[in-house]
Amino acid sequence: xxxxxxxxxxxxxxxxxALALKGLEYDYKPVHLAKNEQFNESYAAVSASRLVxxxxxxxxxxxxxxxxxxxxxxxxxxxxxxxxxALERAYVRGLAxxxxxxxxxxxxxxxxxxxxxDLGLAEEAKDRWYRHWVETGLExxxxxxxxxxxxxxxxxxxxxxxxxxxxxxxxxxxxxxNCRLDHVPRLMQVFxxxxxxxxxxxxxPSACPDAE
Amino acid sequence: xxxxxxxxxxxxxxxxxALALKGLEYDYKPVHLAKNEQFNESYAAVSASRLVxxxxxxxxxxxxxxxxxxxxxxxxxxxxxxxxxALERAYVRGLAxxxxxxxxxxxxxxxxxxxxxDLGLAEEAKDRWYRHWVETGLExxxxxxxxxxxxxxxxxxxxxxxxxxxxxxxxxxxxxxNCRLDHVPRLMQVFxxxxxxxxxxxxxPSACPDAE
Numbered sequence: 001x002x003x004x005x006x007x008x009x010x011x012x013x014x015x016x017x018a019l020a021l022k023g024l025e026y027d028y029k030p031v032h033l034a035k036n037e038q039f040n041e042s043y044a045a046v047s048a049s050r051l052v053x054x055x056x057x058x059x060x061x062x063x064x065x066x067x068x069x070x071x072x073x074x075x076x077x078x079x080x081x082x083x084x085x086a087l088e089r090a091y092v093r094g095l096a097x098x099x100x101x102x103x104x105x106x107x108x109x110x111x112x113x114x115x116x117x118d119l120g121l122a123e124e125a126k127d128r129w130y131r132h133w134v135e136t137g138l139e140x141x142x143x144x145x146x147x148x149x150x151x152x153x154x155x156x157x158x159x160x161x162x163x164x165x166x167x168x169x170x171x172x173x174x175x176x177x178n179c180r181l182d183h184v185p186r187l188m189q190v191f192x193x194x195x196x197x198x199x200x201x202x203x204x205p206s207a208c209p210d211a212e
Numbered sequence: 213x214x215x216x217x218x219x220x221x222x223x224x225x226x227x228x229x230a231l232a233l234k235g236l237e238y239d240y241k242p243v244h245l246a247k248n249e250q251f252n253e254s255y256a257a258v259s260a261s262r263l264v265x266x267x268x269x270x271x272x273x274x275x276x277x278x279x280x281x282x283x284x285x286x287x288x289x290x291x292x293x294x295x296x297x298a299l300e301r302a303y304v305r306g307l308a309x310x311x312x313x314x315x316x317x318x319x320x321x322x323x324x325x326x327x328x329x330d331l332g333l334a335e336e337a338k339d340r341w342y343r344h345w346v347e348t349g350l351e352x353x354x355x356x357x358x359x360x361x362x363x364x365x366x367x368x369x370x371x372x373x374x375x376x377x378x379x380x381x382x383x384x385x386x387x388x389x390n391c392r393l394d395h396v397p398r399l400m401q402v403f404x405x406x407x408x409x410x411x412x413x414x415x416x417p418s419a420c421p422d423a424e
Contacts, residue, residue: 048352048355048356048359049310049314049352051314060299061360062299062302062303062306063306063310064305064306064309064310064313066305066309066313067301067302067303067305067306067309068302070301070302070305071298071299071301071302074298074301075298086283086286086287087272087274087283089279089282089283089286090274090279090280090282090283091274091279093276093278093279093282094274094275094276094279097276097278097279097312098261098275098276100309100313101276101278101312101313101316101317102261102263102317104313105313105314105317105318106317106318106323111318114341114344118340118344119333119337119340119341121331121333125331128330128331129326129331132326132330140260140261143260144260147260148273
């Protein structure tokens with residue numbers, strides 16, 4: 001398998017974690033977003049969106065991080081990244097989507113660029129926007145963890161899965177942009193538990209071959 | 213089952229379509245977002261995010277539209293809303309996420325409000341923002357449909373599923389905000405095919421009990 005990704009892309013980081021949790025080997029193909037390498041002809045030939053990550057598995061090309069992770073979980077079931085019952089799976093998918101659909105889309109590079117370059121927003125306003133969605137969005141996940149009562153060491157029980165693949169990169173982003181995190185102690189406990197594990201340590205941005 | 217939703221919410225519309233495709237009955241519980249009913253105590257008691265849709269199935273509470281749809285597909289498998297192979301499922305989930313993670317989060321009500329009320333953006337700039345993400349985002353989906361070759365009458369083959377549950381509400385939104393759609397003819401063919409079907413006709417915003 002080949003993973004087209006970028007060390008700082010949190011959607012890429014999600015898939016790196018999933019591959020590591022599954023113990024799967026892959027070729028790391030860097031696409032430098034800040035240098036606009038996603039617009040090179042060679043990448044445009046495989047990617048309609050010019051986004052990362054993109055997984056090539058033989059002839060197959062798979063995009064969208066959560067779709068890639070579910071594909072990996074279906075094709076390499078052990079260890080599972082989703083729980084056993086439909087209701088529990090809905091809970092874990094919902095947590096992942098609370099981040100992947102409500103927080104991260106508002107804060108990725110192309111969106112921040114559009115705010116400043118196309119709409120003329122000042123850096124200070126852009127940073128306020130960033131922190132607003134991270135801080136309020138993570139609070140929702142924190143409340144769910146407290147209320148819905150599935151949490152153990154991780155968001156669901158005692159092993160990391162899809163929810164952690166999405167949560168941990170978002171916490172990295174939050175720290176990089178100096179967001180408040182003292183209001184989400186449960187999430188930070190999960191984060192710390194993850195960062196004890198090789199699958200998270202070895203795939204973090206600073207450990208990537210294209211890290212600067 | 214009870215579905216907490218709002219006629220104009222496109223994430224709610226996704227779930228209404230899925231329930232209708234499955235032929236499932238439910239109680240329609242309106243939550244008027246424009247009147248801020250999502251912040252009422254009674255709704256806050258069940259919803260950490262104060263977003264719609266929210267499905268109550270017996271004691272269980274499920275949030276996030278794509279997680280709800282996968283839950284419905286797992287608990288009521290016929291007709292299936294996802295294809296049979298892992299790779300095909302990844303394709304359909306990826307299309308749904310191209311919309312649900314790249315277009316819609318940028319354009320929902322709370323985000324548009326933040327742009328104008330908190331960041332002081334003019335209406336004209338807000339509309340430009342809206343159209344930019346819809347028009348460029350749908351173009352990606354159009355390209356994938358042309359390139360990846362699974363399309364029949366619908367995004368994947370000849371029956372609607374998860375991808376159509378997400379696509380059709382996004383096209384409704386695009387039309388409401390006068391977005392260009394002449395550059396996405398394949399998507400519009402799928403849209404027209406869907407709008408021949410009861411599951412889409414009877415769940416569209418104007419057909420909802422809370423429609424204004």
